[in-house]
Amino acid sequence: MSDDLDDGATLERLAAFTEDPTGGNPAGVWIGGRLPAPDVMRRVAEEVGYSETAFLAPSGDTAGAASRWRVRYFSPRKEIDFCGHATIASAVALGDRHGEGTYVFETAVGDVPVVVGADGGRLTATLTSVAPSGSPADDGLVTEVLLATTWTADDLDPQLPAELAFAGAWHLVLPVRTREVLASLEYEFEALRDVMDAHDLTTIQAVWREDDRTFHSRNPFPVGGVVEDPATGAAAAALGGYLRRRSLVDPPADVVVIQGVDMGRPSRIAVHVPADGGIDVSGAAVRLEP
Template identity: 55%
Template sequence: MTTKTPDTASASCDVLRYTAFSTDPAGGNPAGIVLDAAGLDDAVMLGIAAEVGYSESAFLTPGPHSPAAGAARPFDVRYFSPRAEVSFCGHATVAAAVALAERGHGPGDFVFSTQAGTVPVTVTDVDGTLRATLTSVEPHVEEVTAADLTEALAALDWPAADLDPALPPRLAYAGARHLILAAATRERLADLSYDFERLAALMRRLDLTTVQLVWRESDLTFHARDPFPVGGVVEDPATGAAAAAFGAYARELGLIPQESELTLYQGADMGRPGVLTVNLREGDARVRVSGAAVRIEG
């Protein structure tokens, strides 16, 4: 399905709508996708993202393709929320790669050149379902100051006693910056009602894309929620960039083995359940995030 955007955004631009990290169009995280954005300027792309209204839209410009058999197909990619450009977006990457595979390229390897760096993406067909795996840029994890943590908790209206002491707060990056806060209970995670403008102000100051709130169900299984007020969205339903950052965080803090596969459930509290798979390999700092994506009809 394609949606022709109004003339106010672009006179001749087809916008695809896919959802990532779900096989159900009603689940996961929707993304707008423009497969050939050549000639679109920043204002037009921002206007399209605002009209689509999803947390992010991806704009691809095809690069020169090597004639070598099996060579990865290159694309320059930019991501826009309804309010601003974002350096990297995981769910829109997964959705865009699956859209490419469905629309003439087939499963295989792609290389996305993003503002955050080069992101390889592989699409595979698993029993008739297309799944994409992105490989993050080099991640890093930082301490968060006591003052910034206090402000974040105040904006969220979370008492400090509701945090899980086994998963300490950190700032983590794997293409975009996220503040990671762990809830001690599933009930705490489910009860999300925050001061939109106050949290947005803190996030702009810290250059955060989302605040990733997590709860640990078991050794390798987590539930997540991602407030995204800086993008003009209350909550992101399934956040691939934050999942990559969380994988780096969990490994660096020794919360999981160096080689692990994590499962993150996200979106259930919003009525859009999704599943993100995070793979970490010993000796390789980069984090892999996988999920399905499907076209949204209508």
């Protein structure tokens, strides 16, 4: 992999949405003077082996607040337009280098500002997603997804409809009746991957609503070559848009998404839902040993 780290580039590993290196979602963060070729980035992501590796190169001045960075995200299988946990990890890595402030990530879906600040001596980051959107999920799509899992329609929450939700990447928000149902999730990897590829879905965001402000989530990610994400910032932003569209929160509102528990990598994602515009997603990130 050293041949890919030219121009003084570095490759770091951080877990996002946790303060404990045994929790959260690990991400690779590659920072260099210019972005490698796409096939090199995909190969590096495969070698790193995490669900996502972010690749960053400066776009103009990189000193201090309001610096701009070109960013691309790769899973072991393919490029992803936007990844929340790798954005949080990347922003904390930049904050360690350049200090607190606002870093603007130039992504495939548009500019994503990320504010880095200190909280109790540890750096945290808050991204603001592109404007969210969504629409009711087609019954046929939901049926296809269920057929690839061990769930049936009776396991879904009748009060929370399934929806296609976007805040940088498309997700199927799939609410279930109970925490026990969520914990029981199993699926056929290739079957679900094929359904998701056909509908341009990044993850299936299975959620259980504990209360109006607390959601538990599991996110299968077979399209990226990964069984499941322990924390999915882009899906959390999409969920914030879903809650606003469905009038399930009264903006401005704060909710928390708890994820990764069933994988043994607990994560906590803070989501702020404003009255309009992008959704704010916040979390800490900690370094991992290579």
